[in-house]
Amino acid sequence: MTDPATPRLAARGAHLAYDRRTVSRSIDAEVRDGSFTVIVGPNACGKSTLLRAFSRLLAPRAGAVLLDGRDLARVPAKEAARTVGLLPQSSTAPEGITVAELVSRGRYPHQGMFRQWSDADRAAVATALAETDLVELAEVPVDELSGGQRQRVWVAMALAQQTSVLLLDEPTTFLDVAHQYDLLDLLARLHEQGTTVVAVLHDLAQAARYATDLIVMSDGEVVATGAPSDVLTAELVERVFDLPCLVVPDPVTGTPLVVPRRRR
């Protein structure tokens, strides 16, 4: 890539808003190259909005969002899509589509008007299916899968995009606890293989276990950044989430574990 000190993604004084509703007046945030960055914060604090800005779905009103130091707004859409992949909060699968077909639609940014289906596409889809353990289900219609399997298909579609940065908006929502950890393990594996992963998560214990970098947000602003063990203190959690708590070492991993105090 570029200079290793350049963040893969950065918001610089970005004003993020939908129509008349401003979410962040001027936000600064960075995603280090090779990091597993997790964005946490209370509901409606602007986590997903920041992720949307990172993924080009939302253009900043003022300030800028940078990809490898370049203004993201000036990067051609398909080129950006070859660098940054996104698992949106909700997507729709066309009725009757098979797993392999849906995953292969992630190849769109690599295809041109005249460059049709290639060996590279085939290989990328095969790898994505293997990574997500979907090879056996390749020819099964997506409608027939369970929620956990379906989420893996969407992840596989983002993987087929073969981007070096992968953004995920609340990827564990709607999954039972075992499938949540399956998915996080998959992300950890991708991270070990060199992908820069950025995820919005709700569960602080999961965030602390998997993240190398944490971005804590509140009210449209970044209130803390850094390694989970440095950032996640009882004082911060109480201030940001309004939740009196203890922070103890996770008995399995030693990462910070938030234990709420009795409130009644």
Add this chain to the structure above:
Amino acid sequence: MSALRPDDRLRPRADAGADSGAGAGAGAGRLARLRPRSRRAAATALLALVAVIVAVVALGLGDYPLSPPEVLRALLGGDGFASTIVLQWRLPRVLAALLFGAALGASGAVFQSLTRNPLGSPDVIGFSTGAYTGAILVIVSGAASTIGTAAGALAGGLVTALVVYLLAWRRGVHGLRLIIVGIGVTALLHSVNSWLLLRAQAEVALSASFWGAGSLALVGWSELAPAAVLIAVLAVLVTGLARPLRQLELGDDAARAHGLRAEGSRLALVVVGVALTAVVTASTGPIVFVALAAPQLARRVVRSAGVPLVAAALVGGLLLLVADVVAQHVATSPVPVGLVTLVIGGLYLVSLLVAESRRTR
């Protein structure tokens, strides 16, 4: 923590029923579903074959009946009189039915895919009605040449589409809003059309009504050629837009994350879809039902992912051809094909609405 339990891969987990409602069929149905892509290609090829066969049969029907072998010989320029009948009289009409039906089917597929709704078809959204308004205005104004009427219909359809698109716009255009605005505009235009016809002189109103019934009776080679050229151009454009259409099916967020300019692609698809319907309407008068039904029938025949463009075009051509054969030969005296599709379409629409209301209840 194993990333995946082996049973996860072989069959849907117990929680499958919670959100998919299906699940049980995954194992047993696997054999039947082997290689869906080649099965779909085969089904599409079969549709094309059926269309050719029906076309050959249709070419033989009429006051001077010909058997299929005689038709084939006539097509190859065999004996003089049969060739004249087939090549000069019957072929333009059969080709027009196939080509116009295909254009309507493709147009319906584009709109149903964009709106994600089987009701999202250009005739329901009001483009055909708007085209009729345009045609009536031209006929009533007294400039009723064939080209003038066609131009009026084209303009009427495009203006209606623009109005519906703008009225439905709110930070982008979304399926259901487009349909509901379209149905409202259709109702409005129907009353405008009635008012125009009531005010017009009797013979003018009659000629406008005749046009409004939608017929292939007046299509000869000279009417077919320009429409065919336009439809060929539009077919190329639709082919180029097929991939963006498939991306839009995934939802705007996923499509844009894949580098698609979602709103621009949608507008281009709307324009091409409207143009496909408008060209046909301008040539024949409004023919309803084909754009509505063909994509859904094609989806069932081909069992495709989403609404299949090519198969919808084939089914559309087949439907209009069959409807035109019925219009010409089944009734005691020939009726306009638009009337036949209207009757079948009414029945289809009722069954569709019943099925939809059962599903959403």
